[in-house]
Amino acid sequence: MRKPKVVILGAGYGGLMTATKLQKAVGVNEVEILLVNKNDYHYETTWLHEASAGTLHHDRVRYNISEVIDRNKVDFIQGTVSEINTKEKKVILEDGELEYDYLVVALGGESETFGIKGLKEHAFSIVNVDSARQIREHIEYQFATYKAEEEKKEERLTIVVGGAGFTGIEFLGELSNRVPELCREYDVDPNKVKMLCVEAAPTVLPGFDAELVKYAVAQLEKKGVTFMIGTAVKEGTPEGIIVAKGEDELEEIKAGTVVWAAGIRGNSVIEKSGFEAMRGRVKVQPDLRAPGYDDVFIIGDSALIINEEINRPYPPTAQIAMQQGETCAHNLAVLIRGKGEIQSFTPDIKGTVCSLGEDDAIGVAFGKKMVGGKASFMKKVIDNRSLYMIGGPTLVFKKGKFNFL
Numbered sequence: 425m426r427k428p429k430v431v432i433l434g435a436g437y438g439g440l441m442t443a444t445k446l447q448k449a450v451g452v453n454e455v456e457i458l459l460v461n462k463n464d465y466h467y468e469t470t471w472l473h474e475a476s477a478g479t480l481h482h483d484r485v486r487y488n489i490s491e492v493i494d495r496n497k498v499d500f501i502q503g504t505v506s507e508i509n510t511k512e513k514k515v516i517l518e519d520g521e522l523e524y525d526y527l528v529v530a531l532g533g534e535s536e537t538f539g540i541k542g543l544k545e546h547a548f549s550i551v552n553v554d555s556a557r558q559i560r561e562h563i564e565y566q567f568a569t570y571k572a573e574e575e576k577k578e579e580r581l582t583i584v585v586g587g588a589g590f591t592g593i594e595f596l597g598e599l600s601n602r603v604p605e606l607c608r609e610y611d612v613d614p615n616k617v618k619m620l621c622v623e624a625a626p627t628v629l630p631g632f633d634a635e636l637v638k639y640a641v642a643q644l645e646k647k648g649v650t651f652m653i654g655t656a657v658k659e660g661t662p663e664g665i666i667v668a669k670g671e672d673e674l675e676e677i678k679a680g681t682v683v684w685a686a687g688i689r690g691n692s693v694i695e696k697s698g699f700e701a702m703r704g705r706v707k708v709q710p711d712l713r714a715p716g717y718d719d720v721f722i723i724g725d726s727a728l729i730i731n732e733e734i735n736r737p738y739p740p741t742a743q744i745a746m747q748q749g750e751t752c753a754h755n756l757a758v759l760i761r762g763k764g765e766i767q768s769f770t771p772d773i774k775g776t777v778c779s780l781g782e783d784d785a786i787g788v789a790f791g792k793k794m795v796g797g798k799a800s801f802m803k804k805v806i807d808n809r810s811l812y813m814i815g816g817p818t819l820v821f822k823k824g825k826f827n828f829l
């Protein structure tokens with residue numbers, strides 16, 4: 425009898441979790457499992473702000489996929505997905521096609537610029553290893569050029585971060601630690617450097633406890649960050665950004681670097697493939713399948729699930745993507761074997777910790793609020809836990825964060 429073929433698209437948190445759990449749950453003769461990813465490595469998306477600021481080398485945030493999959497049970501193909509043909513049960517890659525019986529779409533998210541003119545062209549976003557490396561090198565180039573040029577352009581030393589959500593704040597935490605090092609490295613006067621955070625919403629870190637937000641803002645301001653809250657970005661330009669000032673005035677902010685960290689949408693493959701989606705995210709059924717498709721699971725940043733308590737979508741997180749990977753693997757095993765019970769997915773939110781640099785953070789874990797060293801310790805525990813969940817103790821020893829003091 426032909427073995428059913430499960431194709432998993434994306435080896436991020438959701439996809440790798442599905443693959444590693446499924447390889448444990450099923451036997452070699454029961455199913456063919458194929459994992460497809462753009463690169464031959466997985467990266468810890470939740471550490472990319474560190475690689476972008478240059479406080480952690482990008483090789484520290486990635487590891488080879490072959491290190492964590494069981495090659496007897498899971499085949500890996502390095503390839504880029506262009507589209508999914510659900511009618512013919514085919515995945516179209518840039519250089520070929522694949523057939524599936526069951527499909528898991530775990531392709532992550534993409535930066536959302538909400539149609540703001542010029543941002544796609546002129547701003548960076550923290551989305552993968554390539555973009556993180558580019559941001560780090562661009563900032564270093566601005567410092568080096570400023571130092572070398574005769575007619576100094578001070579705006580080279582202005583770094584604007586669009587968005588005071590999780591990604592923006594975590595990046596600013598790292599950046600504000602990196603700037604003093606850059607100043608020393610490139611003989612630049614620290615007083616010339618500006619770090620601006622521009623946020624349209626009336627608060628930093630919307631949804632976070634007000635006391636914790638106050639702490640975060642004070643800590644970042646102490647390290648030189650200026651917040652422009654309630655300020656909407658109207659345009660990205662080759663010279664910087666244009667923001668709204670008052671009712672109908674505009675203001676230009678010249679900046680050598682603009683990092684857009686204000687929004688995330690589902691992977692563009694979702695809409696291209698004809699799934700009904702909201703900003704590229706599919707509102708999945710409780711069992712994580714796409715409505716109307718018995719053979720397609722969508723998990724992670726490309727899936728949308730509602731928090732019934734507040735009737736709003738859960739923010740896309742690694743925590744949820746990994747938990748969905750576990751449920752998805754279970755449900756696949758049930759379908760493959762034709763026995764057992766399909767599970768509904770309910771997120772189990774253990775807490776949220778937002779880093780403010782290597783040695784500082786804010787957060788709530790297991791119902792307790794924490795700041796400073798304690799929260800930073802917890803953040804590293806969370807980072808190591810995600811390595812453990814996918815690659816066990818070997819991966820933690822190899823890639824883990826042990827700089828607890």
Ligand SMILES: Cc1cc2nc3c(=O)[nH]c(=O)nc-3n(C[C@H](O)[C@H](O)[C@H](O)COP(=O)(O)OP(=O)(O)OC[C@H]3O[C@@H](n4cnc5c(N)ncnc54)[C@H](O)[C@@H]3O)c2cc1C
Pocket residue numbers: 433434435436437438439460461462463465466467469470471472473503504505506530531532533550551552590591594691693723724725726740741742743744745777
């Ligand atoms: C800077 C930053 C900090 C964050 N901090 C936290 C945090 O502290 N806690 C938390 O819970 N969440 C955090 N998040 C959010 C979290 O990283 C995401 O929610 C999570 O990565 C989503 O997992 P995923 O499996 O959907 O996608 P990802 O982990 O992003 O993986 C997607 C995979 O698909 C691959 N891929 C994409 N497109 C294609 C294609 N066309 N073809 C083939 N392969 C493709 C990618 O290369 C990647 O390997 C943070 C995000 C950022 C950017």
